[in-house]
Amino acid sequence: MLLNLVTVHWPAVSSVMGPLHGCSYLFVIIATARHPQSAGRLTALALIPGIGGLLVTRQLxxxxPVAPEPVDNNQT
Structure with missing residues (x-):
């Protein structure tokens, strides 16, 4: 998107970068939703344009924390 600003919205650059940007945005959302450690909150973070993917990566x-093993008090 910044390249589009530098090139003063040249149609050739816009026609390539627009779909590429949209596909990468959708990829981040789908990859976050499919991740085993993902929760609804992380998927909502992925929906934030521009910075959502970075926030999700940081959270993942x-x-x-590792859950402690249960103690067996019924030893015989």
């Missing part, structure tokens, strides 16, 4: 890169 965070280490997840």
């Amino acid at each position: 890169d965070r280490p997840r």
